[in-house]
Amino acid sequence: MTDLNFDNWTCPLPLRDYPNIVMGHGGGGKLSGELIEHLFVPAFQNDDLAELGDSTVLPFAGGRLAYSTDSFVVRPMFFPGGDIGDLAINGTVNDIAMSGAQPLWLSAGFILEEGLSMNALGAIVDSMGRAARAAGVRLVTGDTKVVDRGHGDGVYINTSGIGVVPEGVHIGPSRARPGDVVLVSGEIGVHGTAIMSVRQGLEFGAAIESDTAPLNGLVAAMLAVTHDIHVLRDPTRGGVASTLNEIARSSRVGVQIDERAVPVPQIVRSACEMLGLDPLYVANEGKLIAIVPAERAEAVLAAMRAHPLGAKAARIGQVSDKNPGMVVARTGLGATRVVSLQIGEQLPRIC
Amino acid sequence: MKYLDEFRDPELARRLLDEIARTVTRPWTLMEVCGGQTHSIIRNGIDQLLPEQIELIHGPGCPVCVTPLEMIDKALAIAAKPGVIFCSFGDMLRVPGSREDLFAVKSRGGDVRIVYSPLDAVKLARENPDRQVVFFGVGFETTAPANAMAVFQAKQLGLKNFSMLVSHVLVPPAITALLASPRNRVQGFLAAGHVCSVMGFWEYEPIVAEHKVPIVVTGFEPLDVLEGIRRAVAQLEAGRAEVENAYARAVQREGNKPAQKMVADVFETGDRLWRGIGLIPMSGWRLREAYRDYDAEHRFSVGDIHTEESPLCHSGEVLQGLLKPNQCPAFGKECTPQKPLGATMVSSEGACAAYYNYGRFITPDEISLPV
Numbered sequence: 001m002t003d004l005n006f007d008n009w010t011c012p013l014p015l016r017d018y019p020n021i022v023m024g025h026g027g028g029g030k031l032s033g034e035l036i037e038h039l040f041v042p043a044f045q046n047d048d049l050a051e052l053g054d055s056t057v058l059p060f061a062g063g064r065l066a067y068s069t070d071s072f073v074v075r076p077m078f079f080p081g082g083d084i085g086d087l088a089i090n091g092t093v094n095d096i097a098m099s100g101a102q103p104l105w106l107s108a109g110f111i112l113e114e115g116l117s118m119n120a121l122g123a124i125v126d127s128m129g130r131a132a133r134a135a136g137v138r139l140v141t142g143d144t145k146v147v148d149r150g151h152g153d154g155v156y157i158n159t160s161g162i163g164v165v166p167e168g169v170h171i172g173p174s175r176a177r178p179g180d181v182v183l184v185s186g187e188i189g190v191h192g193t194a195i196m197s198v199r200q201g202l203e204f205g206a207a208i209e210s211d212t213a214p215l216n217g218l219v220a221a222m223l224a225v226t227h228d229i230h231v232l233r234d235p236t237r238g239g240v241a242s243t244l245n246e247i248a249r250s251s252r253v254g255v256q257i258d259e260r261a262v263p264v265p266q267i268v269r270s271a272c273e274m275l276g277l278d279p280l281y282v283a284n285e286g287k288l289i290a291i292v293p294a295e296r297a298e299a300v301l302a303a304m305r306a307h308p309l310g311a312k313a314a315r316i317g318q319v320s321d322k323n324p325g326m327v328v329a330r331t332g333l334g335a336t337r338v339v340s341l342q343i344g345e346q347l348p349r350i351c
Numbered sequence: 352m353k354y355l356d357e358f359r360d361p362e363l364a365r366r367l368l369d370e371i372a373r374t375v376t377r378p379w380t381l382m383e384v385c386g387g388q389t390h391s392i393i394r395n396g397i398d399q400l401l402p403e404q405i406e407l408i409h410g411p412g413c414p415v416c417v418t419p420l421e422m423i424d425k426a427l428a429i430a431a432k433p434g435v436i437f438c439s440f441g442d443m444l445r446v447p448g449s450r451e452d453l454f455a456v457k458s459r460g461g462d463v464r465i466v467y468s469p470l471d472a473v474k475l476a477r478e479n480p481d482r483q484v485v486f487f488g489v490g491f492e493t494t495a496p497a498n499a500m501a502v503f504q505a506k507q508l509g510l511k512n513f514s515m516l517v518s519h520v521l522v523p524p525a526i527t528a529l530l531a532s533p534r535n536r537v538q539g540f541l542a543a544g545h546v547c548s549v550m551g552f553w554e555y556e557p558i559v560a561e562h563k564v565p566i567v568v569t570g571f572e573p574l575d576v577l578e579g580i581r582r583a584v585a586q587l588e589a590g591r592a593e594v595e596n597a598y599a600r601a602v603q604r605e606g607n608k609p610a611q612k613m614v615a616d617v618f619e620t621g622d623r624l625w626r627g628i629g630l631i632p633m634s635g636w637r638l639r640e641a642y643r644d645y646d647a648e649h650r651f652s653v654g655d656i657h658t659e660e661s662p663l664c665h666s667g668e669v670l671q672g673l674l675k676p677n678q679c680p681a682f683g684k685e686c687t688p689q690k691p692l693g694a695t696m697v698s699s700e701g702a703c704a705a706y707y708n709y710g711r712f713i714t715p716d717e718i719s720l721p722v
Contacts, residue, residue: 260361266355269355270355273355275467276442331394331395331396332359332361332395332573333359333361333364333395333396333400333573334361334365334396334400335395335396335397335399335400336396336399337393337394337395337396337709338708338709340707340708340709
């Protein structure tokens with residue numbers, strides 16, 4: 001486990017009686033109340049949450065909403081560059097941002113394992129609060145359950161969120177059209193490699209940090225240039241390859257990429273070579289794929305590169321009417337191969 | 352890690368391809384022995400770029416693919432036993448036995464774990480003295496030294512709860528068996544570079560002398576593979592048959608002596624069944640009598656498990672180079688990576704999986720990619 005940073009978090013006094021999560025913290029009684037009041041509310045502080053009702057009523061002036069949910073079961077809970085907490089915020093923020101919406105409100109559901117240390121939970125919740133503020137979203141409702149020791153993995157977090165889609169923005173996975181250009185916002189495979197580097201039995205020579213980050217700012221910067229963006233997706237589990245396959249199927253188009261144009265950092269390539277994995281299938285947590293009309297590609301790419309989270313953005317391919325539903329790559333040597341959908345997780349090879 | 356870009360340079364690849372094209376005057380059939388080479392060839396599309404006269408046959412060098420079905424069934428039986436921690440390299444988990452795979456055993460509560468080194472399994476055995484830790488020791492000469500080291504260490508440490516299910520196979524007897532087959536079409540071999548980094552290449556000299564086939568020790572990066580092909584074609588065109596080393600940065604004639612010594616201490620040569628191919632005499636390694644206590648087959652009494660293979664699966668002919676994966680009647684129909692009939696469709700090194708994953712169910716001219 002990486003070193004925890006408790007500099008910004010102090011355990012609230014009433015919780016000190018229990019250095020670990022006990023079953024009662026999920027019982028809906030006094031202990032539950034203390035956990036909410038002294039740990040969650042201070043971390044997520046905002047007026048909408050303060051009422052602590054079963055749900056929160058939020059002002060809305062018409063238009064269209066984007067609504068998304070995601071669950072986080074990452075192991076280990078703390079990894080280089082992040083933890084399950086900021087991942088849970090950024091994950092849902094990004095899912096909402098991929099419809100072009102500005103995310104506003106999030107919920108957080110916790111499933112805690114009996115025996116989880118209060119310090120670990122405090123660090124996770126604190127990290128969630130910081131991530132929410134950084135993304136400009138509010139955590140406005142939540143829930144906590146505790147399961148018997150051995151029936152969970154420390155902590156599972158579900159977040160859901162709502163955002164507002166600006167007028168004139170119509171982004172969706174089925175909107176890719178032949179002739180469109182495929183852009184990626186930066187170097188791929190970083191998060192998955194960071195997670196692998198701290199899994200039991202695998203230590204890499206060099207340090208690598210997860211790229212977890214909220215992408216709503218980057219999306220806003222892209223939409224400021226043009227509303228004519230066809231598809232946005234964040235290539236998390238399954239990586240760029242799986243995301244492009246989903247787009248190709250959903251839009252009934254072919255996607256063609258040039259392998260040499262895909263930005264892959266040296267450390268990711270080295271790690272993948274060692275383990276027999278393909279970086280195109282490794283998870284990202286702070287990158288997006290954008291499919292835009294060819295005439296807008298340069299302007300959108302320039303806007304991405306001007307944003308800190310898109311500095312290494314690149315044009316990696318195009319959409320065509322050939323081989324609908326398939327992703328084809330031009331290999332480094334100039335031949336072609338099909339980039340297929342994975343069956344399950346990538347499995348490290350024997351040799 | 353260095354040496355990634357250096358051996359993938361498109362300009363140098365083009366020059367090697369041009370030289371191969373200038374040299375070749377008639378059809379030649381080459382076999383790349385190792386699954387890692389097959390993977391590299393298909394992933395980079397090397398076979399599409401070669402002159403038409405050169406045919407590559409994908410050899411039996413994928414350890415996952417040639418591990419016999421009954422050995423998988425033995426692994427499944429052991430992994431399902433209560434109290435066992437069954438450790439394996441990742442790509443063995445999805446290999447189907449006669450009814451299911453290790454993932455299925457895991458989902459029913461079997462403690463099946465992916466490890467990256469057999470020594471991790473030894474560590475697990477030390478940390479879990481009340482559990483039986485079993486490592487699935489498969490592979491060619493490449494993985495044998497580390498597997499031997501694990502058994503050796505377990506004995507040194509006096510561990511009573513570590514054992515290994517051994518299914519090791521050897522390259523030279525397989526090449527000899529192929530060459531002796533009346534159906535053999537292979538005229539030159541690209542020998543597996545990593546196997547040779549352990550064993551050296553002196554073992555191939557008598558094979559070359561007897562059968563008059565060029566054998567070129569070849570690496571795995573695109574330029575390595577092309578250089579191996581270039582040298583094999585040059586020999587064939589000149590009527591020569593020699594052992595050549597095109598992977599000198601990793602391989603010496605004598606190989607890695609300390610690794611060989613460790614292997615010789617722990618393993619002895621014996622007959623071995625190859626999935627889809629059959630029994631090849633003296634083509635495998637098994638634990639020596641002195642290490643019998645560490646033999647999982649012996650410890651868990653699974654020696655009497657015998658299994659027949661699916662009659663629809665032609666992986667044996669694929670492994671012998673008699674059939675291209677996409678010429679198999681079951682390819683992409685009864686047999687896909689989701690529901691593999693044979694191991695060649697499971698492992699990422701398997702020829703069938705490589706063909707399927709990289710789209711060899713459509714012909715290259717169906718794909719047009721604007722530059």
